[in-house]
Amino acid sequence: MRVIGRFEQQAIDRLWQQRTGLPLLVLMEHAAAAVVKRGREMVEAAATVLVLAGKGNNGGDAFASARLLAAAGYRVICRELFPDALRSYEVEANRQAYLGLGHEIKPLTPDDFDRLETGALIIDGIFGTGFRADRPLPESVRQASLLTAAARRRGVLVLAIDIPSGVDADSGHAADAAFCADVTVTFFHSKIGLCGAPGRFFAGRVLVEPIGVPKSWIDDLPETTGVKGGVGRTYQTDVDDVRAVRPERAADSHKGNFGRVLVLGGSPGMPGAVLLAATAAARSGAGLVEVAVPEMVAATVLAARPECLLHTLSQQPAALFSQMETLLRSASAVVAGMGAGQSEWLRAVLPQVISEAGQVVLDADALNQMAGDPDHYFDLLRRRTARGLAPGILTPHPGEFRRLLPDCCLNDRQEAARVLSAACSAVVVLKGAATVVAEPGGTAWINPTGNHGLAKGGSGDVLAGLIAGLLAQGMATAEAAAVAAVYLHGLAADLVASRMGHRTILAGDVIDAMGDALRQVGWEPS
Numbered sequence: 001m002r003v004i005g006r007f008e009q010q011a012i013d014r015l016w017q018q019r020t021g022l023p024l025l026v027l028m029e030h031a032a033a034a035v036v037k038r039g040r041e042m043v044e045a046a047a048t049v050l051v052l053a054g055k056g057n058n059g060g061d062a063f064a065s066a067r068l069l070a071a072a073g074y075r076v077i078c079r080e081l082f083p084d085a086l087r088s089y090e091v092e093a094n095r096q097a098y099l100g101l102g103h104e105i106k107p108l109t110p111d112d113f114d115r116l117e118t119g120a121l122i123i124d125g126i127f128g129t130g131f132r133a134d135r136p137l138p139e140s141v142r143q144a145s146l147l148t149a150a151a152r153r154r155g156v157l158v159l160a161i162d163i164p165s166g167v168d169a170d171s172g173h174a175a176d177a178a179f180c181a182d183v184t185v186t187f188f189h190s191k192i193g194l195c196g197a198p199g200r201f202f203a204g205r206v207l208v209e210p211i212g213v214p215k216s217w218i219d220d221l222p223e224t225t226g227v228k229g230g231v232g233r234t235y236q237t238d239v240d241d242v243r244a245v246r247p248e249r250a251a252d253s254h255k256g257n258f259g260r261v262l263v264l265g266g267s268p269g270m271p272g273a274v275l276l277a278a279t280a281a282a283r284s285g286a287g288l289v290e291v292a293v294p295e296m297v298a299a300t301v302l303a304a305r306p307e308c309l310l311h312t313l314s315q316q317p318a319a320l321f322s323q324m325e326t327l328l329r330s331a332s333a334v335v336a337g338m339g340a341g342q343s344e345w346l347r348a349v350l351p352q353v354i355s356e357a358g359q360v361v362l363d364a365d366a367l368n369q370m371a372g373d374p375d376h377y378f379d380l381l382r383r384r385t386a387r388g389l390a391p392g393i394l395t396p397h398p399g400e401f402r403r404l405l406p407d408c409c410l411n412d413r414q415e416a417a418r419v420l421s422a423a424c425s426a427v428v429v430l431k432g433a434a435t436v437v438a439e440p441g442g443t444a445w446i447n448p449t450g451n452h453g454l455a456k457g458g459s460g461d462v463l464a465g466l467i468a469g470l471l472a473q474g475m476a477t478a479e480a481a482a483v484a485a486v487y488l489h490g491l492a493a494d495l496v497a498s499r500m501g502h503r504t505i506l507a508g509d510v511i512d513a514m515g516d517a518l519r520q521v522g523w524e525p526s
Helices: 006-020 024-042 057-071 089-100 139-153 199-203 215-219 221-225 239-244 271-283 295-304 317-330 344-356 365-371 374-386 398-404 413-424 459-472 478-500 507-512 514-520
Strands: 048-053 075-080 105-107 121-125 157-161 183-187 205-209 234-236 260-264 288-293 309-312 333-336 360-362 427-430 436-438 444-446
Touching (some): 006 024, 024 057, 024 089, 024 121, 024 157, 024 183, 048 057, 057 075, 057 089, 057 121, 239 478, 260 459, 271 295, 271 514, 288 295, 317 344, 333 344, 333 459, 344 365, 360 365, 365 398, 398 413, 413 436, 413 444, 459 478, 478 507, 507 514
Parallel strands (some): 048 121, 234 444, 260 288, 260 333, 333 360
Antiparallel strands (some): 436 444
16 A cells, blocks of 8 residues: 655645645645544544644644534634744635634643543644654644643543644654654545654554545556656555465475575574574475574574474585585575674675575674675675676664664664665665565555564564565565565564463464464465
């Protein structure tokens, strides 16, 4: 599902006026009606509603909502945050319409919050999509947010118009003291800031109201409105996206039909990382899983995972190079780096793996190794795609990302992933809440599944193995495998959390739930 930011929303506003010939006031009225409909679902008709109005179009929606709620019999308190500001014609028209019906609008004071009882409603119509989180909230808005949070703790509900004030619609980055909502009513289409982290955690339940704008306008936005070339689209992955890329499995298949995964990693004290990745690759449906590890951990790996083919890495440089050449030639997909530490063997073989593997996932210590000389390794990744090989897949968590690109800001996680992807011509999986997948062409996907139970050692090893397993089964593109794997990984964690809670989740539990996750997305029969 495509998600949009402030530029697209402004373009849709203009396009609506051009195609319908109607003034923006009509669109504001539709938006206000949607807000009122959802507000009436949240609180009883006798409730008090405090409407906080800003100076922009979001404020116009707020003034119109206050008018409609008052007409419906609610006790409305309408307050403006910027009483001396210049307003557009549409915003001022809605403000005057409210005043013209005999209501009053005053500047906001702390006393306004004292009048709110449990079950009252606060409507946040201060900034909407116009806010940019690289700027601090004005002190008056900051205080309003803190008072709103205190009221919310007393049982007052909060509804945000379009996006909570203080959350950047283009990124999901949130300013200090951004508003937290129970419900966000957004228009046309969901916003990037409502899907990305941390914005999604400020939004509460997100309800999308089309307010008369056809969905096709959003799908065709770049062609229709002349969005400048090179601006990548952003999507939030949904179950239909994952269902559509399901690898087919014929009833008379054999293991050779489902690819061969080579898992390359491990060191004394960290054999578990390789085991988790190998098990996840096998559970994904890969036909064969091979594990190549140092001799010191080989026995442990063989005993724990007898289904896998085991290779002990040679300690002689020339023999190791020849061994890797053979293993890479036969592998459908390679996943490298888990639990390898600062091993000499990893330093020796990583350039070869990047250059020769048909499909490759680089995780954990492979990324740390790359961070020591990013220019060299980025060049190797670019060269592999120039030779027609599939782009590599990098799976950094934020700490690994900062080591790879120390000058890149992570406030906009989608843009950060795009920057790294473009720098090395690889697919980037930027892990964390609302994991982002970006491909070199600029498209990014935000993942909606997963929970804080995944914030434990081993979760990333499972994901890396799962991506490699899907690659081996013949996914159409590297980004399709990454997007599907991230969604399934998070969904399996959500299924585990529904049974066990979040705190108790282990990486192995996520693997065990993978069958249920595959059934839920339609990859396995129910």
